Amino acid sequence: MHSKTGAAALGSMSGRARIHNFGAGPAVLPLSVVEECRDALPNLSQSGFGLLEVSHRSPTFQNVVDSAMARVRRTLSVPEDYTVLFLQGGASLQFYMTALNLLRPGEQADYLVTGGWSQKALKEAKRVGDAQAIWDDSVNGFRSVPQVGEYAVRDDAVYLHYTSNNTLYGTQFHHLPDSEGKLLLLDASSDIAGVPCDIAAHDLIYAGAQKNLGPSGVTLVILSPRALSRVGDDLPTMLDYNVHASKGSLFNTPNTFGIFVLDRVFNWLEENGGLEGSIARNQEKSGLLYAELDKTDFWRPHADEGSRSVMNVTWLIHDDALEPVFLAEAEAAGMGGLKGHRSVGGIRASLYNGCQLDSVQALISFMHQFESNHR
Ligand SMILES: Cc1ncc(COP(=O)(O)O)c(C=O)c1O
Incomplete structure (x- = not known):
């Protein structure tokens, strides 16, 4: 294998x-994925267009997007009514975009701060609403993650945000945090498709692709209907999940190369x-x-x-x-x-x-x- x-x-x-x-x-x-990229560079799927030279509006590329979306859904058991997006700006843009879309000024959002990336996510959410750390292990050098019962979600919080795997410190949740009925948001950048994850138990999951899924420059975002329905009106166009959802991740020119590689990585996962x-x-x-x-x-x-x-x-x-x-x-x-x-x-x-x-x-x-x- x-x-x-x-x-x-x-x-x-x-x-x-x-x-x-x-x-x-x-x-x-x-290696087989790297070789597939090499082979597709001059001519993608016998279309005559090279991988880096094909229009994102072409049927050839639409097939790539459709295939990648289907593989993500199959491999990760994404519920049918959830939305899958391929965005740009890395997980770092999601730190702000999640809050901008789900939180109104003055509303509360709770964060489990288990490392540098959740600290950064919290910092961006504070720009939008009343975001707070309800657990923070920085004084202990981020050696552990909290167990259920070691934190309490505020009654009026809109969501609970956590980082499943702390890339810098090498810690990881091995259980599902309890959001006490609030929306549950997850930065899964460094363990998506590498560990068990109950997608249906979450409302928004985001992950930069460059660790488990492919190259940098493409970010997988998965949204529940409950999360999507909270998205406010009149957001900046490129920061509005509804815009990207309504256009099947092709509102503007996506990272075509990145989506191709992601599709090939999921194909490799399926074969293994x-x-x-x-x-x-x-x-x-x-x-x-x-x-x-x-x-x-x-x-x-x-x-x-x-x-x-x-x-x-x-x-x-x-x-x-x-x-x-x-x-x-x-x-x-x-x-x-x-x-x-x-x-x-x-x-x-x-x-x-x-x-x-x-x-x-x-x-x-x-x-x-x-x-x-x-x-
Ligand atoms: C858990 C986690 N979140 C967010 C990021 C930031 O990702 P990006 O560089 O794609 O913005 C990283 C990068 O290593 C990460 O490991």
Whole structure:
């Protein structure tokens, strides 16, 4: 089931061969998807038009959008009456757009602040209404996510917003937060299609594609009818979910390349066991890595055990002077993208859908060797 990373394929013509890429995003894609992109560049689906040169109004591209939408719905079990959009501006634009569309001035919105991205989402929502953190773990270095019962949604809140996976700190929700009947909003940028997610239990989900779904520049947004019906009138055109929904994500020129790649990634997922296959692979990869980290106190995993992420594994080395050595030796051994985010430091291995088991095995045997050399 696991295709190889293609370490020896593509890219060996000039410079180094493909590395084991643990970058946090844009991130490694399945090699077969990269090859499909290459093949479509001069001529997309035998249309005569190249992938980068085809009109978004053409039947050829409409087929791509339709296919991508259908695959998203199938793979993620999106309820029929939910709306699927492919937007631009990244998850960062959604921080503001969600609030602008769902909140009126003075109305309340509650946020679970579990890392830098939810802090940013909250900051943007404050521009629109009375947005507040009802749980914030910054004083503890964002090592955990809250359990149900550790926060209370305000009676008049319109929605509860959370970030399912905290890309920077390597923590993740393994349960559904309780929005107490309010709309439930989710930033799923770094674990969409990589972990179980009950779409029907949410009202708005957004995710930048560049980790689990494709390249940067396309953002998947999924809305419930309840959320869409709250969208206010007379919003700036490009920030209005109803505008994009009424035009099938083709109100203006979309990221045609990004939508093509997203369709191919979902096709790859479907050919490899669907969401269940992806969940099982991500559990296996992260399970192996955490087991290695837990073996000795040479390594210091960052996240508390019950909140550990299967997508971004973060850790320190007992002697922080060894961290640059680790990164340099890993790079020389063909492993890249392992430097922790600048706000956290240490090491981070991102194990998104495109990251194959053989990459994780290579990392673990490197760690083994590193530990015995530097103990
Ligand atoms: C959880 C999460 N939310 C939001 C963002 C910001 O995404 P973008 O760069 O697409 O705006 C990121 C990027 O890493 C992320 O991991």
